[in-house]
Amino acid sequence: MSNSLPHDTTSGVLWRRNPALVQLLGLSPLLAVTTSVVTALGLGLATLAVFTAASVTISLLHRRLNDALRLPLILLVNATFATCIGLMLQVWSLHLYQALGLYVPLIAANSLLLVHVDSIASERPLLTATAAGLLTGFGYLLVLLVFGALRELLGTGAVFANMEQLLPFAASWKLQIFTAESPFLLVLLPPGAFLLLGFLVALKNVIDRQLARPVANETSMPGGKRVRVTGKI
Amino acid sequence: MSNANNTLLRYCLTLAGVAVIAAILVAVVHRATQQGIADQQQDNERQALNQVLPATLHDNDLLTTRFTLGPDTQGYEQLPLLGLSAGRKGYIALRNDAVSGIVLPLEATGYGGPIVLLIGIAADGKITGVRVQQHAETPGLGDSIDIHVSPWITVFDHRNLDDTPEPLWHVKQDGGDFDQFTGATITPRAVVGAVYNALQFFELNKDKLLKQPANKEPR
Numbered sequence: 001m002s003n004s005l006p007h008d009t010t011s012g013v014l015w016r017r018n019p020a021l022v023q024l025l026g027l028s029p030l031l032a033v034t035t036s037v038v039t040a041l042g043l044g045l046a047t048l049a050v051f052t053a054a055s056v057t058i059s060l061l062h063r064r065l066n067d068a069l070r071l072p073l074i075l076l077v078n079a080t081f082a083t084c085i086g087l088m089l090q091v092w093s094l095h096l097y098q099a100l101g102l103y104v105p106l107i108a109a110n111s112l113l114l115v116h117v118d119s120i121a122s123e124r125p126l127l128t129a130t131a132a133g134l135l136t137g138f139g140y141l142l143v144l145l146v147f148g149a150l151r152e153l154l155g156t157g158a159v160f161a162n163m164e165q166l167l168p169f170a171a172s173w174k175l176q177i178f179t180a181e182s183p184f185l186l187v188l189l190p191p192g193a194f195l196l197l198g199f200l201v202a203l204k205n206v207i208d209r210q211l212a213r214p215v216a217n218e219t220s221m222p223g224g225k226r227v228r229v230t231g232k233i
Numbered sequence: 234m235s236n237a238n239n240t241l242l243r244y245c246l247t248l249a250g251v252a253v254i255a256a257i258l259v260a261v262v263h264r265a266t267q268q269g270i271a272d273q274q275q276d277n278e279r280q281a282l283n284q285v286l287p288a289t290l291h292d293n294d295l296l297t298t299r300f301t302l303g304p305d306t307q308g309y310e311q312l313p314l315l316g317l318s319a320g321r322k323g324y325i326a327l328r329n330d331a332v333s334g335i336v337l338p339l340e341a342t343g344y345g346g347p348i349v350l351l352i353g354i355a356a357d358g359k360i361t362g363v364r365v366q367q368h369a370e371t372p373g374l375g376d377s378i379d380i381h382v383s384p385w386i387t388v389f390d391h392r393n394l395d396d397t398p399e400p401l402w403h404v405k406q407d408g409g410d411f412d413q414f415t416g417a418t419i420t421p422r423a424v425v426g427a428v429y430n431a432l433q434f435f436e437l438n439k440d441k442l443l444k445q446p447a448n449k450e451p452r
Contacts, residue, residue: 035372064247073251080255084262091269094277155373162381185373 014139021143021204026112029103030144031193035155038162040148042096043103044141045166046085048134050107051116053081055133058117059126074117075108082108096165112140143200150196153177155188282324282336284380285353285362290334291326298325302338309441314434316340316427318347325442332356332443337435341427344419345369348378352431356443358393363428375420385412385421394432402429 029047034040057077058065065073086104090097097104107113120132153159157178164171186192275296282295303320306312321338334355341348348368353361363386370376377383388411403409404422413421435442 061251069244069247072248076248076251076255080258083259087262087266087270091266091273094270094273185371188372 014135014142018139018143018204021201024201025115026110026140027197029106029110030140030147031190031197033100033103034144034147034151034193035188036152036162037145037148037160038096038166039099040144041141042089042093042166043100043107044137044144046089046100046104047107047110047113047144048137048141049085050078050081051113051137051140052130052133054078054113054117055120055129056126057081059124059129062123070118074114078110078113078117079108082106093165099165112136146200147193147196151187151193154184281351281364281366282353284364285351286324286326286334286336287361290355290361291328293327295324295326295336298327299323300325309434310437311434314430314437316342316430321349326353334361335435335442337431339427339431341423343368343370343378343423344375344417345371348420348423348427350424350427352389352428354432354435358395358432358435358439360389360392360428360432362387363389363424365424370420371417374414374417377414377417378420378424385414386424388412389428394436399429402426 026047029043033043054074054077058074061073061077082105085107086097089100089104116133116136120129120136124132149159152161158174158176160173160175163173187196278296286295299322301320302309302312302315302317302323304312304317306320315337317338317340323338324336325332326334326336334353336351336353339350339352341350346369348370349366350363351366352363355361364380365378365386368376368378370378377385380386397410400408401410402425404411404413404418404425406413406418407422409425411421411425
C-alpha cells in the first residue's frame, strides 16, 4: 500500500494529497457539522487527537498486524481513542460536545482515519507514523476550518461566534462582517455544503493548473491542433 | 493442524490483549472525567434554570427540589398538555419556605421534529421565562426561537392568561399577538401553542404544583 504514497512531504500531505479535497475522504462529518468555526475547530481538534493517538498505537502494534487482525485491531484502537476524546471533550465543553452530537463517537469510523492508519501507520516506524498522523489530521482540520469559516460567514455574516465554548478566553472574538436582511441560508444546509465542496475542489484544481502552467506552455502552442494522445507518436 | 490452531490462538490472544488494554484505558478515562462531566451538566442545568427563573425569585438550590414529569406520570390533570415524550425534570422555586414559582418541562412539535422547552412560571401565574433547550428547526428560518439566534423567545416574559386571553395566543398571521418569522410560521406557531398549553396545565394543577416541596429528591 505504501507505494501509493510516493512523496510523504508536508506540502504533499497538506496540499497535493489533502485528505478531504483530493482523496475526498471523511466527508460526512465535514459536511454535517461545519456550520461555524467553533464546531469545525472542535471536531477538527478531536479528529486530530484521535488520528495521532491511533497512528502511534498502530505503529507500535505493527509487528502483530496481519490481514486477519488488521481491521478489527484498527477499529478497536480508533473506537477506544474516540471514546476517550469524547469523554474529555464533555469535561472541557459540554455545549460543544452536544453541538457536535453523534460525530464525536463517529470519528472511530471516519473512513479517512481507517485508510490513513491502515496504509501509513501500520507500515512505518514510530516517528514517521506520528508525524504522518499529525499532518493528515492537520490537513483535515484545515479544510474543516475553511469550511466552517466560509459557511458561518456566508450564512450568518459573522465569524468566530460562540468561540468561548472551545476557548474560555475567546468570548469576544465574534466578528460581524456584514448584516444581511435574509442570510444566505443554502450554505448552512447540507446541499449547500456539497456545492461549496465542489467549488473548493474546483478552486484547488485551478490553482494547481496555474502552478503547472510554465511547464505546460513549452509543449502546447496557442491555437494548437488536435494532438494524438493514444498509441505511439 | 496444530500449527493452524496455534496461529488462531495467537490471533485471539493478541486481540484479547489489545481489547483488555483498551477497556482499561476507557475505564480510567471514564473515572477521571466522571466528576468533571457531572459538574458540567449541573452547571448547564443551573444556567438554563437561571434564564427561565430569575435568581431573585427563589432562595433555594433548584437542583434539590427536582421532580420528574413524564408521559406516564400519575396525579396531574391534563398532563398531555405539556406534550412530553420522555421523562424530564421540573423544579420548584422556594422563597422563605413558600413556593414562589415553578419550572416545567414541555415539548412542541416543530417543523424539524420536537422542540424541547423549559418554562418558568411564578406562583401568581406570570411567565418568568421560556427557553428552547433542543430543536432541529431550519437554520436561519425557524431557529430564531433559540435565544442565541434571536431574542424572540422573550416575548413571553411577564405574560399570563389574564393579560393575554385565548384569542391572542396565536402568531399574528392567525390573528394572535405574537410575531412569526419571515419564511417560518410553523415553528413559532408550535412554540406559542405549547406555551399556552403549559399555562393552562399550570392553572389546572396549581394546587398540586404549588405545594409540592415535600417530595424533595435526594442529591
